[in-house]
Amino acid sequence: MYLPQEKHNNCLREEYLSPIGSPMSSKSLLSFVICGFLLLSPCNSLKDNADEGTREYFHTLKINSLPSSEVCKESSKVVNEGSSSLKLVHRFGPCNPHRTSTAPASSFNEILRRDKLRVDSIIQARRSLNLTSSAENMKSSVPFYGLSKITASDYIVNVGIGTPKKEMPLIFDTGSGLIWTQCKPCKACYPKVPVFDPTKSASFKGLPCSSKLCQAIGQGCSSSKCTYKTAYVDNSSSTGTWATETISFSHLKYDFKNILIGCSDQVSGDSDGESGIMGLNRQPISFASQTANIYNKLFSYCIPSTPGSTGHLTFGGQVSNDVRFSPVSKTAPSSDYDIKMTGISVGGRKLLIDASAFKIASTIDSGAVLTRLPPKAYSTLRSVFREMLKGYPLSAQDLDTCYDFSNYSTVAIPSISVFFEGGVEMDIDVSGIMLQYPEESKVYCLAFAELDDEVSIFGNFQQKTYTIVFDGAKERIGFAPGGCD
Numbered sequence: 001m002y003l004p005q006e007k008h009n010n011c012l013r014e015e016y017l018s019p020i021g022s023p024m025s026s027k028s029l030l031s032f033v034i035c036g037f038l039l040l041s042p043c044n045s046l047k048d049n050a051d052e053g054t055r056e057y058f059h060t061l062k063i064n065s066l067p068s069s070e071v072c073k074e075s076s077k078v079v080n081e082g083s084s085s086l087k088l089v090h091r092f093g094p095c096n097p098h099r100t101s102t103a104p105a106s107s108f109n110e111i112l113r114r115d116k117l118r119v120d121s122i123i124q125a126r127r128s129l130n131l132t133s134s135a136e137n138m139k140s141s142v143p144f145y146g147l148s149k150i151t152a153s154d155y156i157v158n159v160g161i162g163t164p165k166k167e168m169p170l171i172f173d174t175g176s177g178l179i180w181t182q183c184k185p186c187k188a189c190y191p192k193v194p195v196f197d198p199t200k201s202a203s204f205k206g207l208p209c210s211s212k213l214c215q216a217i218g219q220g221c222s223s224s225k226c227t228y229k230t231a232y233v234d235n236s237s238s239t240g241t242w243a244t245e246t247i248s249f250s251h252l253k254y255d256f257k258n259i260l261i262g263c264s265d266q267v268s269g270d271s272d273g274e275s276g277i278m279g280l281n282r283q284p285i286s287f288a289s290q291t292a293n294i295y296n297k298l299f300s301y302c303i304p305s306t307p308g309s310t311g312h313l314t315f316g317g318q319v320s321n322d323v324r325f326s327p328v329s330k331t332a333p334s335s336d337y338d339i340k341m342t343g344i345s346v347g348g349r350k351l352l353i354d355a356s357a358f359k360i361a362s363t364i365d366s367g368a369v370l371t372r373l374p375p376k377a378y379s380t381l382r383s384v385f386r387e388m389l390k391g392y393p394l395s396a397q398d399l400d401t402c403y404d405f406s407n408y409s410t411v412a413i414p415s416i417s418v419f420f421e422g423g424v425e426m427d428i429d430v431s432g433i434m435l436q437y438p439e440e441s442k443v444y445c446l447a448f449a450e451l452d453d454e455v456s457i458f459g460n461f462q463q464k465t466y467t468i469v470f471d472g473a474k475e476r477i478g479f480a481p482g483g484c485d
Contacts, residue, residue, distance in 0.1 A: 057348030059430035061411045063442055070094050073309045075484045077302065084249050084295075085314040086157040088172065091273040093307030096156055098169045098273040100192045108437045112398055115369040115459075117234040118153070122175065122363065123453055126333060153367025153460070155303060156274050157313050160248035161261070162201030167250075168194055170278040172301070172313050174337055174366040174470070177283030178230060179247075180238050180262030181276035189264075190271030198243065198263060206263075207242035213260075214242065217285070228262055236269025238262060238276070247287075259290050280366075280470075281335045288472060291315065297472025301366065302483030303464045305431035311484045323469050323478035326420035329361045337364045337470060339477050340421040341456060344377060346384045347414035353377050360455055362420075364468065364477055368459040370435075371418075372451030381416075385446055388414045395443050399435070402445035418458070426479045429465040 072095040075087075089095035156169045161181060168181045182189045184197040198204040207214050207226040214226035221227060222241070231237040240263045248255040264276065279286045280299065288297050295316035302311040332338035338361035344351050357376035373381065382401050392411065395404040405411050413434060417427045434444040447461045467483030 057415050058412045059415060059433070061405075061413050061430060061434065061444070063405045063408055063411060071308055073304075073306075075302075075304065075310045075312060077312060077484055084252055084316060085312050086159070086172075086249055088155050088157055088301060088303070088311040088313045090304070090307035091154050091156045091169075091171065093309075095308065095310050096169070096273045098156075098193050098275075100272055108435075109398065111369060111435075114154075114234070118175075118365075118368045119372060119451065119457060121232060121234075122365065122368070122457065123455070125175075126336070126455060153365075154369075155311070155366065155460070157278060158250070159278060160250060160255075161196055161245055162198070163203040163246050163255075164201075165246070165248050165255075166194065166196055166201075168196055168275045169273055170276045171274045172278045172280060172366060174280045174364070176277055176279035177281045177286040177289075177335060178228075178238075178262055178277065178279045179259065179285070179287055180230075180240065180264050182238075182267055183240060183263040183265055185265060187266045189267055190275065193271055193273060193275045195275065196263070198245075201245065203246040203257065204263075205244045205258075207244065207260075217242065217260075230262075232269070234269060237267065238264040239266040240264035256291055256294070259287070260285055282337065282472060283335045288315075288470070292472070298470070300467050300469040300478075300483075302467050303366075303460050304484050305429065305464050309484065319469060319471070319478070320467070320480055322480040322482075323467065324422070324424045324480070325469070325471070325474075325476040325478040326422040326424045328475040328477060332361060332363075337477055338362065338455070339364060341418060341458070342421055343419040344373075344381055345415075345417040345419070345425075346381065347388055350419075351377075351380050351384060353380050360453075362456045362458050364458050364463075366460055366463075368457045369461050370447055370449045370457075371459045371462045372449050372457040374456055375450050375452050377456075378448060378450040381448060382446065385414065385416075397437070397443065397445055399445040399449065402443060403434075404443055406442045418462070420479075424479060426462075426466065427481070428462050429481075432462045432464045435461065 072093070092099065153171055153173050153175070155172055157172050158167045159170050160166065161168050170179075170181065181196050184195055184199070186195055189195055209221040209224050209226050211226070214221075217226075217228070219228050225241040227239075227241050229237065229239040243261055243263050244258045245261050246255045246257050247259045280288050283289060288295070288299055298317075298319075299313065299315045301313045304311040326339040329338040329340055341358050341362040343353065343358070353376060357374045360374060386401060389403060392403045392405065395402040413430070415427060416433055417425050419425050433447060435447040437443040437445070451457065465481065465484050467480040469478035469480070471478065
């Protein structure tokens with residue numbers, strides 16, 4: 001591994017870092033005195049001998065090991081007993097059989113544009129709830145059946161709808177509640193992707209306007225059918241009628257009957273391989289809530305390390321002993337998955353960030369790409385990360401910490417861990433630390449950003465390769481490494 005010469009005599013400033021864990025061994029102390037704080041240099045062993053076992057505090061980033069954009073790598077993960085699992089794929093990747101284009105996943109600017117829309121929609125949705133400091137008042141302000149306005153995310157599962165079933169590619173989304181798919185007859189639908197035909201399903205039942213359920217959730221009537229419309233911040237929308245229908249997974253012997261869905265005959269916006277959305281937030285209309293009698297609001301997922309790999313979305317099953325849980329914030333909106341972030345470490349040393357920087361909740365979101373941190377937390381993370389990569393050339397891009405690694409085949413980058421309430425430490429996988437430019441394969445950017453608002457966001461890029469467990473019944477969220485393989 002090549003380490004830039006410029007780093008050999010540079011030490012990190014003390015105000016940013018504090019030791020983690022028990023006191024250092026004499027060997028670690030000697031190395032600490034000689035090298036300073038986590039020096040990126042040959043005299044630093046890149047291990048912390050104070051922790052149990054031996055732990056890597058730097059990762060080797062292989063600059064030339066780009067996977068082929070047209071090769072799909074299947075996960076080897078075996079789903080645990082009693083669970084129901086769906087293959088999870090990136091909608092722009094080769095594992096998505098309904099991908100509408102063979103072009104690369106997205107331009108870097110497009111990724112950032114869509115991510116900004118997602119963040120804006122999360123903030124807008126939360127502000128629209130008129131939140132108060134009281135959890136009880138907060139929850140009473142949320143409609144029992146609200147339609148989320150969150151812009152859709154990038155990961156897809158194939159779900160069987162109807163009798164006989166038709167496989168429909170749906171975006172899985174922890175930020176939305178509504179389950180919907182485009183339906184015939186279609187006034188305006190996404191081209192080149194499946195369209196559901198309710199006239200060919202024996203289990204399809206349109207929701208009549210006279211029903212109590214329609215009166216609770218409907219936004220109007222058309223030809224005695226209960227209608228809905230949901231619009232998103234990116235100007236996409238879905239308009240149609242409510243219905244109950246049977247949903248099935250390809251390998252299960254039983255079906256989920258009378259699931260409330262939206263049957264959309266008019267959609268707007270762009271599709272890249274999806275026919276609708278599978279909402280999984282905490283609202284009663286989400287799939288997680290509607291199947292609570294079977295799975296007790298327990299589901300998990302693993303986002304793969306690259307768009308060319310598969311992950312999984314799993315309902316129910318046994319929770320592994322490896323999972324570490326953090327409680328859902330008691331002040332979270334009733335639809336959201338919020339937990340409290342308590343700290344960050346870089347290269348094995350916890351950053352000295354005032355506790356006030358983490359007073360706001362962090363929403364765990366399957367759709368946002370970057371992790372968005374409060375200003376004080378982000379500026380400290382950025383400063384330490386830059387210090388540790390001081391010998392590498394910076395590259396001016398839309399994100400503020402990017403590097404041109406054109407002259408390197410491997411690069412040593414520091415590990416980053418985030419800490420959540422309950423003693424949870426999540427050591428982010430190497431694939432989730434730096435975002436690679438699709439257009440310039442050797443330009444990499446720190447995949448974090450600043451968000452000066454009422455909430456921080458833990459994005460899907462940092463969640464990669466982990467099993468993320470949503471336990472709605474016990475109101476907690478868990479994390480375990482090695483979730484996809």
